[in-house]
Amino acid sequence: MENFEPVLVAFVCNWCTYTAADLAGTSRLSYPKNVRLIRVMCTGMVDPQYVIKALLEGADGVLVSGCHPGDCHYINGNYKARRRIKLLKEILPQFGFEPERLRLTWIGASDGIEFAEIMQELVKELKALGPSQAKMKMVV
Amino acid sequence: MAITATIEVNQQDLLTSLKAFCTKLLEQDAISAILVPQRLPMKSMVMPTLVTEADHLDGVDPLSPAFPMNGAKVLAKLTRRPSGGKIAAIMRPCEIRAFIELVKLKQARTEDVVLIGMDCLGAYGNTDYFRFAGEDAEAATRRFYESVLAGKGAALDGVDLTTACQACEAPFPTSADIAIGLHGVDTGRHLLVLGQTPAGDDLLQQMGLPSSEVPTERQAIMDQLRTSREKYRDDMFAATAAATDNIDKLNTYLANCVNCYNCRVACPVCYCKECVFVTDVFNHDPSQYLRWAKRKGAVKMPTDTVFYHLTRLTHMSTACVGCGQCSNACPNDIPVMELFRMVAHNTQRAFAYEAGNSVDEKPPLSEFKEDEFQEVVGL
Numbered sequence: 001m002e003n004f005e006p007v008l009v010a011f012v013c014n015w016c017t018y019t020a021a022d023l024a025g026t027s028r029l030s031y032p033k034n035v036r037l038i039r040v041m042c043t044g045m046v047d048p049q050y051v052i053k054a055l056l057e058g059a060d061g062v063l064v065s066g067c068h069p070g071d072c073h074y075i076n077g078n079y080k081a082r083r084r085i086k087l088l089k090e091i092l093p094q095f096g097f098e099p100e101r102l103r104l105t106w107i108g109a110s111d112g113i114e115f116a117e118i119m120q121e122l123v124k125e126l127k128a129l130g131p132s133q134a135k136m137k138m139v140v
Numbered sequence: 141m142a143i144t145a146t147i148e149v150n151q152q153d154l155l156t157s158l159k160a161f162c163t164k165l166l167e168q169d170a171i172s173a174i175l176v177p178q179r180l181p182m183k184s185m186v187m188p189t190l191v192t193e194a195d196h197l198d199g200v201d202p203l204s205p206a207f208p209m210n211g212a213k214v215l216a217k218l219t220r221r222p223s224g225g226k227i228a229a230i231m232r233p234c235e236i237r238a239f240i241e242l243v244k245l246k247q248a249r250t251e252d253v254v255l256i257g258m259d260c261l262g263a264y265g266n267t268d269y270f271r272f273a274g275e276d277a278e279a280a281t282r283r284f285y286e287s288v289l290a291g292k293g294a295a296l297d298g299v300d301l302t303t304a305c306q307a308c309e310a311p312f313p314t315s316a317d318i319a320i321g322l323h324g325v326d327t328g329r330h331l332l333v334l335g336q337t338p339a340g341d342d343l344l345q346q347m348g349l350p351s352s353e354v355p356t357e358r359q360a361i362m363d364q365l366r367t368s369r370e371k372y373r374d375d376m377f378a379a380t381a382a383a384t385d386n387i388d389k390l391n392t393y394l395a396n397c398v399n400c401y402n403c404r405v406a407c408p409v410c411y412c413k414e415c416v417f418v419t420d421v422f423n424h425d426p427s428q429y430l431r432w433a434k435r436k437g438a439v440k441m442p443t444d445t446v447f448y449h450l451t452r453l454t455h456m457s458t459a460c461v462g463c464g465q466c467s468n469a470c471p472n473d474i475p476v477m478e479l480f481r482m483v484a485h486n487t488q489r490a491f492a493y494e495a496g497n498s499v500d501e502k503p504p505l506s507e508f509k510e511d512e513f514q515e516v517v518g519l
């Protein structure tokens with residue numbers, strides 16, 4: 001697994017974490033190319049289906065990231081996201097998906113540095129974990 | 141004041157007594173109709189019937205081991221809007237629990253219904269029931285309840301209760317307005333009737349049944365049954381977990397699923413009006429299937445089987461009441477109830493929630509607080 005390059009699918013909210021990613025870019029901070037950003041308006045619109053689909057299709061990890069509590073631009077979308085992640089973290093490990101493959105973070109719009117650091121950390125972690133079980137296998 | 145009363149029974153003839161109880165229910169001004177399982181005149185089958193006239197109660201049979209559907213959805217159809225009358229519904233405990241979940245999902249209302257539950261003796265699977273009942277459904281019911289109530293068990297003629305019923309630790313109608321008790325009761329002579337809510341007490345008050353007391357041994361018998369069912373259930377969970385704890389095993393477990401979606405149609409708490417898996421969202425462009433096949437070399441058709449089951453689990457595992465209708469409906473004998481209940485058990489524990497327990501407890505995904513579940517946030 002020397003040169004294993006994990007795929008991290010990251011659902012990021014438009015108002016906070018995506019803005020932070022943008023800031024990281026304009027600040028010329030680098031973060032691993034393993035991250036596939038998917039911009040959503042709010043973490044509250046990340047249907048558990050999206051997470052399941054990504055994992056079954058072979059993503060090694062999924063990140064959902066949005067505004068800090070109290071900062072969601074739709075008031076409570078991030079609280080909804082948190083309950084859904086709680087639910088998924090309860091269900092998916094029962095079928096062998098390591099809990100570390102699903103992460104939820106709050107990264108505010110001005111946290112460009114933090115964004116880059118978290119992406120580096122997550123990718124490092126996924127490299128250590130190795131490829132996801134669903135990556136190479138046919139899932140019925 | 142909780143009312144404790146009895147229904148007279150003559151010589152073990154519980155069916156006649158239950159019919160008399162139904163007749164009396166219909167005589168009450170407050171009640172316009174009753175929903176009760178009855179033997180159908182044309183076949184050895186028992187189905188929920190909506191009855192307004194007492195001379196249509198000949199087939200009353202809530203003790204039959206037939207359980208063709210979870211009646212919660214039927215009752216939801218009858219109560220989702222005011223009907224202009226009140227219905228007394230006689231249902232199994234798992235049907236009542238599912239109904240309560242539907243009420244919380246705003247797909248049913250409690251205002252026009254009095255829920256009457258019985259201690260549940262369990263049921264056979266659909267095809268097992270047909271084999272057992274033969275031509276005479278009434279005789280079949282009598283043979284069934286006599287055996288169970290005499291402590292001789294439910295396994296008769298080589299058929300036994302469904303796995304769901306054997307694993308059911310809650311065969312008591314705790315969330316009903318009125319409970320009809322069999323356990324610890326001398327059923328050769330009478331049945332126990334308990335008012336459990338103000339609405340239940342009101343109705344019993346009007347009915348004026350002879351009052352009684354709860355037999356002292358009842359609680360211990362119920363506790364014992366619960367304990368042995370929990371043991372069976374936990375063994376079932378352990379075996380199911382061992383059979384599904386990675387994607388290879390889950391693939392194997394679900395290998396003969398044909399995406400017919402019967403399990404969700406039969407599920408009383410699968411609440412979406414239109415399932416996303418039958419919409420155009422899953423009617424992918426033909427080229428998409430080819431791309432998928434290319435990526436891993438092959439793709440099983442129809443696609444999205446595991447995806448469907450995992451998604452369904454995110455929807456219904458907070459609400460699963462363990463009725464087993466999913467397994468009953470599966471054409472390929474996939475033990476889906478075992479899988480769904482196992483996950484549901486864990487999900488409900490994670491949210492400290494018990495499906496069907498009370499209309500006052502909010503479903504886990506319908507409320508959100510600022511300071512909670514910090515453990516799922518961060519690296």
Ligand code: SF4
Nearest residue numbers: 407460461463464466
């Ligand atoms: S998942 Fe199965 S056992 Fe659970 S409520 Fe639905 S039909 Fe009943």
Ligand code: SF4
Nearest residue numbers: 397398400401403470
């Ligand atoms: S009923 Fe059985 S075959 Fe049909 S979708 Fe459910 S598990 Fe698959």
Ligand code: FES
Nearest residue numbers: 013042066072073
């Ligand atoms: S807008 Fe950022 S989480 Fe809701």
